[in-house]
Amino acid sequence: MTESGDGSLDERLRIFSIVLIIFLTGFLFRVETSKLHDLSVDEKAYLTDEHGLPYMYELDSYYNYRVSRNYLMNGHLGDSLRDGVPWDSYSYYPPGRPASYPPVIAWVSTRVYRVLSIFMDISFYETCFWLPAVIAPFAGIAMFFLLRKYSGDLAGFIGGVMTVTAPLYFSRTLPGFFDTDMFNILIPVMIVFFLTEAVEAEDRKRSLFCIVLSSLLILLFSLSWRGWPYILYIIAVSCILYLSWRAIGGKDWSFPAIMFSVLFLLSITFCGLLNAWSDVIHIINPLNIMNSTSATGGWPDVYLSVSELSRPSFEIFVSAAGPLNLGFGVLGLIMITSVMLRPPMRDKHLGGFNVFIFIFSILWMAVSLLAYYSSVRFSILAIPPLTFISGVFLGLVFSYMGEVESWMSLMGHGAGTIMVAIISLLVLSVSVVQASEITMKPFINDDYESAAAWIHDETPPETVIVTDWSYRHYFTAASGRPVLFDGGSQNTKRAYWIFKAFATDNETLSLGILTMLTASGDRAIDLLENYTGNTADTAEILNGILCVDRETAAGLLTDEYGMGHEFTDELLSATYAERRPFIILTTEGMKYAGYWYFYFGDWNFTSKNTIPVYHVETVDVSQIDRSLKRGLWDGKRPHSFIISDDRGIETISVDNSSKFSVIFLPAEGKAFIIDSSFNDSLFVKLVLLGEETEHFRKIYQKGDVTVWGVR
Structure with missing residues (x-):
């Protein structure tokens, strides 16, 4: 049952009130988590930084903070320029790597900081810390406006609250969780809103205007998160099925076809111009997203050790999306499908829910759940379709309740309204409770902060930090020292050698490996792999020469492996390069x-x-x-x-x-x-x-x- 308003002052006040409640629900509950209520005074002090704030909850946040700080200071995401390309000298050093990262998080944080700093004394770090709690509630507001078109204000309001309190989205958009997740529901929901507006508009100019807005939002999404093409695939298949349905039913499909063609042409053109045309090629194969965690050639696949890339257990699958969202989403899809297949019931209870949004909803939920089932990293994708279907389902239930007086006369007048109120309160209560029970503990503590300060003050600027890849984003940001690899470069051939240095009982080999990597990076590995054409031979030869002196290594290369003197000298100049200062943390x-150090290192x-x-x-x-x-x-x-x-x-x-x-x-x-x-x-x-x-x-x-x- 869809509510249509006349644009009166009362309606505008009602909508404003709903929007405000959704925002405050999402914002205030998130802010409350920053007080670390479940911890003792000493524990809070141990997990709180010099700003009086908890340390950020996960280490990718420190990378996002560092590249955003680079953008604030340098106008680009790198700490320097190399041949005109923004360069990150602190990750995967030496030599570093291009600072190619979705820039929206840096753009938004920088602009918010510049505005706030006019009115208050706030640091850029503090801006980044609080930003997720401010951005995330807007996803619930966007969901409200999408749902109210089909299910009315009440169902839209509940859907908005369910969005901002969905357990995984809530936990990944807390203050101090400075990551791109804050955009990964908001922007897709806005894309869907304007796409449906384009399909449903009677005025063709309005349709094309909404198509342009959808294209621009797809561009914005592509600049926010690397997994953005999934929404384009869902739209593409939905459009094909919708056009087929119109053609089979004898309905005009020419203008919808033109409209969808404009959408894809603009989206691909925008993304190609402002990202790179290689991204357009990336779009052609949807499996590229699912296979983005493949191993590097014949070297170990370090992504095996990353928990968020594993398949979720049943318990995690249910709890992360939210039992309420998942249950209502699946049940709702079944009930909505049943109603949509019966035209009289559809016209009565789902009048505004057209065939296009029905097709899109099914695909949206199916693809998102399949992606979530394949990897925990995609879990957040399932939240918007589940919440949307849940909201439409609630609207359907409320529509049935609207007739309750006619068939439940024994309960007296207002029985339907009472039942709607009870259902609404129950759903809202469960949503709020599941969010209020979420607590997070920062990954970093005062010991890390003290170590980073000591490294910054007591080591030369060129010192390289050797430590586990999961910690390195923090230390590059806090100590201003480069690292061998980090959370954005862990699945590389270099990873094997770092694990090998820790796993071996030959300490001379450990020193040789780390000296080689910190001085010349992958140069020796690449030289030898290109020469042998074989990963196993490359590993065997380097493991053999890195535990002996240069003269002995030269003899092994020429006598045992039959290498020419010119290549031997070139290889040894990389394996025995002048030592660069490094520390192990x-x-x-x-x-x-330890399991993974021994698994990959051996x-x-x-x-x-x-x-x-x-x-x-x-x-x-x-x-x-x-x-x-x-x-x-x-x-x-x-x-x-x-x-x-x-x-x-x-x-x-x-x-x-x-x-x-x-x-x-x-x-x-x-x-x-x-x-x-x-x-x-x-x-x-x-x-x-x-x-x-x-x-x-x-x-x-x-x-x-x-x-x-x-x-």
Whole structure:
């Protein structure tokens, strides 16, 4: 049942009130999370920065902050220009990489900051921190205007609230979650709104005007998020099916065909001109989005270790989208389809819900849920179609309730209104409660901030940071030092070598690898891979020469591998380049990523990779004592027990034929069960035991973070 207004003052006030409530619901609940209510005073202080704000919740936010700060200071996303191209000298260094990143987040944050700084004393960082909480509620407002066309103000209002409180969208648009997710519902919903306006308008000029607006919004989406083409695919298939339906039904399809052609022509042209024509080629194959996580040639696929790229469990699938949104969305689609297939019922209860939006809704929800099922990273795509269908479904229910007086006369006058009110309150209550129960804990704490400050103050500007890729966005932003790789460049051939440096028990090899990478980047790897044409041979040769001196390496290359002197000299100039200062930074969190260091670092390039033993268990002192006395762990004899406490490090050999060892850290109450072949690895020494080694010494340590220098 669609409500149509006459544009009166009362209607405008009603709409303004609804919009304001949706915005405040989304904004205030998000702001409340920044107070970290569930934590003690000491924990809050530990997780709060110098601005009095919680540290940002995930590390990509610091990358977005850094490139946005670059735009504010330099007018482009890079920290420098290289041959006229904006260049990011801090990621994947050396040599860095082009600062090619969707710029809308930088544009918006910069312009908001410049406006706010006129009226208040606010830093750019603070602007970036609060911006998601301001932008996200507008997605609910956009959903309200889309839904009210088909289901009226009440269903539109509920749909708007369901949008801003959807669990995943809520958690990824909190203050301090400075990422592109804030645009990933707002812009698609606006695209759909103007597209449906174009289809439904009786005036052709209005239709074409709305088509142009849709095209411009598609352009804006392409500048906001790299996964933007999905909405274009859904529109394309919807248009084809809609035109086919009109043609089969004997309806005029010429103008809709022209209208849709203009949409795609403008969208592709705009995107090609303001992005790159390579993006237009990218559009042609929809599988490019799904396959954007492929491995680099024959090197290990590091994306296997990224949790958000994995398929969601059933529990996550339901909870992230929101049980209410998912349940109403699926049930609603079934009920709406049933009504749409019965013309009298359709005209009575879904009069404004035309065939185009029906086709589009089915595809929108099906594609989004399929993408979500394939990878957690696409979960946010499912929220707008689920919420939209839920809103239309509620409008359908309310329309039925409008007739309740005629068939529920025993309940008396107003029974339908009462039921509508009850349903509305229940849905709104569940939506608000599921959002209010969401709490987040910052990934960064004072230990990271102190380490970043120390690195900035105590190391030369050219110092390269070697650490886990997940932490590097923070340290590039906070310390002003480059990193070997980060969250935007982890799936590269370089990743194998970093993991190898930590996984090997040959510390000379570890030093050789890190010296090569920090001095010349991938140059030696590329030279050798181009020469051999074989990834396995490349890995074997480099692993053989990086643990010996230059003279010995030259002999191996010429005598054992038959390489010419000219190529040998070129390769050695990259593998034994002048050492650049670098530090290794280890964190408490790296202890829980050890499996992947050993899995990728011990990669088998010629046969199936082995699965290393690595897991963590909580233990108390009595369990440790009992295991040591019995010489058993979980009923089995380990290769050895390694105990690290305030008295030092003790190794107790048990059974040399065993394939696993147990490392006890009594102060932490943890036991690390690892593959015994990695007992003497650099990872175990630096990360688990915090032990100085032949080549690396501890130069800074505070809480969760330790910095190691080369002796």
